[in-house]
Amino acid sequence: MKKYVLALVTAAAVVAAALIPSGPPVEAATAGFGSAVSAIKQTSWQTNNSVNALAISGNTVFAGGLFTRIRQPGKPAGQGEAVRTYIAAFDRTTGAPTAFAPTLNGPVYSIATSPDGKWVVIGGDFTTVNGIKRSKIAMFSVVTGRLVAAWDPVVSARVKALAISGSSVYIGGAFGRIDGAVRNHLGAVRLIYGDLLPWNPNANDDVYAIDVADNGSRVFVGGPFSRLNGNDHYSLAMTNTTTGAAYSFPAALAIPKPTATCTTRVKDIDTLGDKVFVSNGGDGSGCYDGVLAAQISTGKLLWKNNCLGATEAIKAIGNWVYKGSHAHNCSDSGAFPDGTGTHYLLVESAIDGRIGPWFPNTDADQASTTKVGPLAMAGTSTDLWVGGDFLNVNGKAQRGLTRFTNAPGGSGPAVPRAPVLTASTAGRVYVKFADSYDLDNLSLTYNVFRGSTNVASAKYVSYFWEPRKAYTVVNRGLKRGSTYSFHIEVHDGRNIRRGPSASVRIP
Template sequence: MKKLVLATVTAAGVIAAALIPQGAPVEAATRGFGSAVSAVAQPTWQTDASVNALATAGNAVYAGGLFTRVRPGGNPAGEGEAVRSYVASFSRSTGAASTWAPRLNGPVWSIATSPDGKYVVIGGDFTRVDGVARQHVAMFSVATNKLVTGWDPAVSYRVSALAIWGNTVYLGGSFSQVDGVTRNRLAAVTLTTGALLPWNPNADADVHAIDLSDDGTRVFVGGGFTTLKGTARHSLAMLNTTNGNAYPMPAAAAIPAPTECESRVKDIDTLGHRVFVANAGSGSGCYDGILAADTKTGKLLWQSKCLGATEAIKAIGSWLYKGSHAHDCRQDGSFGDGTGTHHLLVQNVANGKFGPWFPTTDAGDNTWVGPLAVTSGGNDLWVGGDFLRVNGVPQQGLTRFTDVAGGARPAAPRAPKVTSTVAGRTTVSFPAVFDADNISLTYTLYRGTTKVRSWSRNAYPWVRPTVATFTDTGVRSGQTVSYRVEATDGRNVTRGPAATVKVR
């Protein structure tokens, strides 16, 4: 909700290679990358354990989780660490940790910042902040970094979801009371005083996600519940902001009902007239996908059914970024098992098709997912989780990607396969290469220093077809010629080695 969006660039025509699933419209790569941010990770401080929640206010990113230490990027565990008990903030421009260091006695599971950027609210398992009683939720002033005195709703158990609109803070989690009044897993308090509001949807099981439409007229809640106010509402609902009553939301029916396993909503993000919903299943083969719905009518716009739990999503402009352990997307006409786990992906907000962004993380032994939380200030994407490596380089718990021009370079093309079986002719073929933040690349074949021909082709990390099999008639019998291939994303150029053949 209420995100700064990036304008997209109209795509030039792209010639699709055979056997490649149709991808999202590809942006012109004049910046060197095709989506809103590059796949090149920028220097960022790390944490010593999982980051569960992220939020942005101005030039600050707030992170909460299971960590108790932070350290500069590139440092191994234990080197140059600073104490940060479950919560910390970082500079969006440099990636460095700030001096903000509240002392909490328990983990943080949720963070939200007010739309005006003046306040940050944290929720979790803690009961004391800086030696002061705070029952599972607390508010800080962004300007002073200090705990807001007098704002102290007493929540009975974990707060795992937060959202703020106007003068209202919406809470979700595993609690049953707020200020001694029954509030089963959903509640609302005022931003100014923390006073409990009448809003009471009464969920029968845990709530993991809350977000509001950009105009503040709808509250979207998700989790593992099956009823709200005693009426069947499985995993997802669209609610009135005042009384908590549910509006019809046909898209919720796209989430399978519990059978031998259960699918829970883990994250919700809204942008414009769309709300995006991420799910994680409790067992093998459970629904783990993403759906997009209309924020007014609740009607389903599209659905992705990839297997591999989706924990975090963030919409920026034309793109929806997701953190998951996607490993089988055959249901969407894309990669299947055996291609690896794709922890970070981007999908087109209009149709769910995969776009040009393929950075990598691993997954730690806490959740085995990797990315668990994302946030953006509009021209960047911060990712937190239980990972230990990003793009193959050690980086624990936290990373960021920006729109700084350059992007990832295409992999160097292989030496082409060259044969000559007919007098006065050669046959040249070569495969496509991988670019971590572009689908469409332009390939140019050179004979010596002479440009022979260029092609534009699509390729994904899991599908890299032959770009062309080209017959060159511009050679003479007995001549020895060499060929090489260049690949470019519109900004970066890589050159492959040459292959030589004697023309028959």
């Protein structure tokens, strides 16, 4: 067997490597992709306008928004459509719609499902459901799809956020009253009967997000408010589940208070175990748009990601936090700089907030009212659903709704280029090759072949937005006057991509 050595990395690689966060990336959870789901878009129906809210119950995904039609995968507007006025439900396994098709007279902005899988509550601007009066909020049976006739709280204005825990439905939005009682932007009703509960944090401005700790011990609320019950709580608070009184929450201090040129507010909240994840969006250049994580039991800040480009939606799955944003600069967090485009879909490590190995993408419909791309996320350990105002996913037409799963395989590395070969009279060939990239893996294995013989193998970390790095392998002990062919194969744990060959003669 011929002798070989792996040469040092070129200067170009050293410069590019400076963009990589310190420490090794998390290795693939499933062969072929590195996070909980792959970057490959799975088949799902589309909508004719924005999806603002998503929630999952068993094998059913509920979607709400501004849409009035849904349509088959791959079909253009006006073809293969079915009527769904502001609310629809889909099969998690196939992505196809179910028979659930209530008629609403206004948009849906929030959806929550009960932990027992029996009920789904929707909130928004509507005032009737199937011709029956419902003031901004309604409940349905998940099993039958029927409106619950006796459940009819009256909320005075838009319901933007919902969460269900135990026997309580927590409500946030733009309202000032529930069932005629003063409830400024926050309130709660009983799940089964719909009657008003004492929970009353009394916010001084709108609420965009609510979630409850998995153990039911705390309710987290977020939005553009600055005070709860007359006390200073800017944009994020942790409250008692019964009274609504706010607890000390040190992590909330990580959200900067408004200045004359910059205002940041909480857009979404998701809890998982003893952690709560909070997404933010700012108005003004350089305003805080990132994600933070806090410990629920202590309220302390665990990490804070400073990507620029408002984060509209998040979903925590295992050790990952998926985010829908219009991120354009994550250089402060060790990732892509400005000028690399808009990264509408990303994943961060739930452990330290570093950008992880998942890079599908959408766009944003510039004719929509929001113009931001992803607006809502829902998921389980096996799948992630994304809704928003986008028109395309991974470069292909897919409006309003898409999904990603943990089906084995992943996206696969980009095909490597042919190596550049230099031969010496000492019987050596210097094989210089550029790295590749993978949209759902960071760590790739590079095998250098001379003909059918694997003469070198190494693992490197690469991000698709980086300038391609160059590496050199020296193959020694080759015969003078002979011609040899070399090629590169890149492996992500399941997918192998072979590049074209190049040949050289030993002088």
